Amino acid sequence: MTAPVTIQFVETDLDRLEGAAGRVVVFLGTDGKMGAAARKVDRLTRGALKRVAASDTFARLKAGEGLDLAFPAGLAAPVLQVIRLDRKDDVAAARRAGATIGRMLGTDGALVLADAVTLAAELSFGLALRAYQFTDRKSRPPETFGGVTMMVNGPEAVAAEAAPLAALAEGVFFTRDLVNEPANILTTEDFAARLAAMQELGLDVEILEEADMAALGMGALLGVSLGSETPAKLVVMHWNGGGDEAPFALVGKGVVFDTGGISMKPAGGMEDMTMDMGGAGTVAGVMRTLALRKAKANVVGLVGLVENMPDGRAQRPGDVVTSMKGDTIEVINTDAEGRLVLADVMWYAQDRFKPTGMINLATLTGAIVVALGNENTGVFSNDDPLCNAFLTAAKAEGEGAWRMPLGEAYDGVLKSRVADIRNVGTGREGGAIVAAQFLKRFVRDETPWIHLDIAGTALSKGETVLAPKGATGWGVLALNRLIRERFER
Numbered sequence: 001m002t003a004p005v006t007i008q009f010v011e012t013d014l015d016r017l018e019g020a021a022g023r024v025v026v027f028l029g030t031d032g033k034m035g036a037a038a039r040k041v042d043r044l045t046r047g048a049l050k051r052v053a054a055s056d057t058f059a060r061l062k063a064g065e066g067l068d069l070a071f072p073a074g075l076a077a078p079v080l081q082v083i084r085l086d087r088k089d090d091v092a093a094a095r096r097a098g099a100t101i102g103r104m105l106g107t108d109g110a111l112v113l114a115d116a117v118t119l120a121a122e123l124s125f126g127l128a129l130r131a132y133q134f135t136d137r138k139s140r141p142p143e144t145f146g147g148v149t150m151m152v153n154g155p156e157a158v159a160a161e162a163a164p165l166a167a168l169a170e171g172v173f174f175t176r177d178l179v180n181e182p183a184n185i186l187t188t189e190d191f192a193a194r195l196a197a198m199q200e201l202g203l204d205v206e207i208l209e210e211a212d213m214a215a216l217g218m219g220a221l222l223g224v225s226l227g228s229e230t231p232a233k234l235v236v237m238h239w240n241g242g243g244d245e246a247p248f249a250l251v252g253k254g255v256v257f258d259t260g261g262i263s264m265k266p267a268g269g270m271e272d273m274t275m276d277m278g279g280a281g282t283v284a285g286v287m288r289t290l291a292l293r294k295a296k297a298n299v300v301g302l303v304g305l306v307e308n309m310p311d312g313r314a315q316r317p318g319d320v321v322t323s324m325k326g327d328t329i330e331v332i333n334t335d336a337e338g339r340l341v342l343a344d345v346m347w348y349a350q351d352r353f354k355p356t357g358m359i360n361l362a363t364l365t366g367a368i369v370v371a372l373g374n375e376n377t378g379v380f381s382n383d384d385p386l387c388n389a390f391l392t393a394a395k396a397e398g399e400g401a402w403r404m405p406l407g408e409a410y411d412g413v414l415k416s417r418v419a420d421i422r423n424v425g426t427g428r429e430g431g432a433i434v435a436a437q438f439l440k441r442f443v444r445d446e447t448p449w450i451h452l453d454i455a456g457t458a459l460s461k462g463e464t465v466l467a468p469k470g471a472t473g474w475g476v477l478a479l480n481r482l483i484r485e486r487f488e489r
C-alpha cells in the first residue's frame with residue numbers, strides 16, 4: 001500500500017533554520033504579522049519575507065496558496081515556500097495550505113515552520129493527502145518523498161490531534177490505490193485478499209464464495225459474473241467498536257472491470273472501467289480508517305466483487321435472473337450490471353444484519369456524470385434525517401454531494417413483459433434516477449438508506465486540491481465523519 005509521508009512534530013528551534021537542507025516553508029498572514037520563525041527567516045534572508053508580504057503577487061494569493069523563492073540568500077534550503085494563511089482561516093484553508101506543500105514536496109522533504117499556525121494538525125492532513133503518488137506499476141518508480149518536520153507550538157498536543165487524521169489519510173490512500181490499480185492485477189481474488197489482510201488491524205473479514213452465494217439465491221449478482229474467469233466474491237468486513245447495538249451497513253459495487261458484457265461498451269475510454277470497483281474501494285477505505293482509529297461504533301462493510309466480461313458463458317440480453325429477494329429481473333442490457341450486483345448484496349446486508357441504516361456507493365451510471373459533472377456525487381435517499389446528516393458531513397469535509405429525487409413515477413419504465421422488473425428503463429431520460437429506483441426495490445421500508453452514485457467523482461481527469469490526477473478517494477472523509485458524529489459517543 002502507498003504509505004503517507006512521515007510527518008514529525010517538534011518544538012520550534014530557530015537555530016535549525018539556516019542549515020536546513022530540504023525545502024523550508026513559512027506562513028504569512030494578510031496583516032503582514034510574522035511568527036518567531038518567520039521573523040528569523042526574514043532576518044536571515046535580509047528582508048525577503050517583508051518584500052513578499054508587500055507584493056501584489058502575495059496580495060493575489062488565496063488563503064492556503066503560496067509561492068516559491070528559489071535559492072534564497074542566507075538559507076541552505078534550495079527553496080523557501082511562502083504560504084498565505086491567517087490565524088482565523090478555517091479548516092479548508094489549513095488543508096489547502098498543507099496541500100500546497102504536499103504538491104511541491106520532493107526527495108529532500110521539508111521543514112515547515114508552523115509555530116504561528118492554529119490548525120497545524122489539519123495542515124499536516126492536507127499535506128499528507130496531496131503528497132500521494134501511485135507508483136506501484138512503474139518499473140522505475142520516481143523518487144519517494146522525503147520526510148517532513150513541522151515545528152509547532154506544543155508538539156505533543158498537535159501530534160495527538162493529527163493521529164486520527166493520519167488514520168483517515170491511510171484509509172483514503174487504500175481507496176486510491178485500489179481504484180488506480182489495473183484490472184489484471186486487481187482481480188476479485190486479489191481484491192478479496194487485500195481486504196482479508198485487514199484482519200491484522202482488528203477487522204473480522206468473511207469471504208462468501210460463488211457456492212455460498214448460489215445457496216443464498218443471489219442470481220442477480222452471479223449472473224453478472226458468468227463471463228469472467230475471476231470468480232465472484234462477497235466480502236464482509238465487520239468493525240465492532242460499539243456495544244451490542246445493530247451495525248450501520250456500508251455496501252459497495254466492486255466491478256473490477258466493466259466491459260459492458262455482451263452489451264459491450266465502445267473501445268474509446270473503456271480503460272477507465274478499471275475504476276468500476278470505486279464503491280467497494282471507498283467502503284474498504286472507510287473500514288480501514290475505522291479500524292486504525294479504533295472507532296467506537298459497529299459498522300459492517302459489504303462489497304460485491306465481480307468482473308463483467310463477454311464470453312460463451314456470459315449472460316445475454318433478455319436473460320431472466322432471480323435475485324435473493326425473490327424478484328425476477330429481465331436483463332435487457334448487460335451493461336447495467338452494478339444494480340444487479342447491489343440488489344443482492346443490499347438484500348443480504350439487511351436480511352442478515354438488520355442494520356440501523358444503510359449507505360451504498362457505486363460508480364453506477366454515466367447519466368449522473370451528465371447531470372452533475374465531476375464536482376458532485378449524486379445522493380438519493382428515503383430518509384431525510386440520515387440524508388441531511390450525510391450532506392452536512394460531506395460539506396464539512398469539502399466533498400461535493402448533491403441530493404437527487406426519487407419517486408414512484410419513475411418506476412413505469414422498469415416494467416417487464418416477462419419478469420417482475422427489467423434492469424434498465426426504456427430510454428436514457430433520468431437514467432441515474434431510474435437506476436436509484438431499481439435499487440430502492442431492494443431496500444426494506446424500515447431501512448433508512450442512501451445511494452451514492454460516484455461515477456463522476458471517484459476518478460479525476462486532472463488534479464484536485466487534495467489529490468493528483470486519478471483516484472480521488474471521494475467519500476472516505478464524509479462517511480468517516482458521519483459515523484463519528486452519528487454513532488460514536
Ligand code: BES
Nearest residue numbers: 333335336337363364365366367424455
Ligand atoms: N460502470 C458504468 C457506469 C459508469 C459510467 C461509471 C461512466 C463511471 C463512468 C455502469 O455499469 C454502466 O455501464 N451504466 C450504464 C447503464 C445503462 C446501460 C442504463 C450507463 O451509464 O451507460
Ligand code: MN
Nearest residue numbers: 258335336337
Ligand atoms: Mn456497466
Ligand code: ZN
Nearest residue numbers: 255258276338
Ligand atoms: Zn459498471
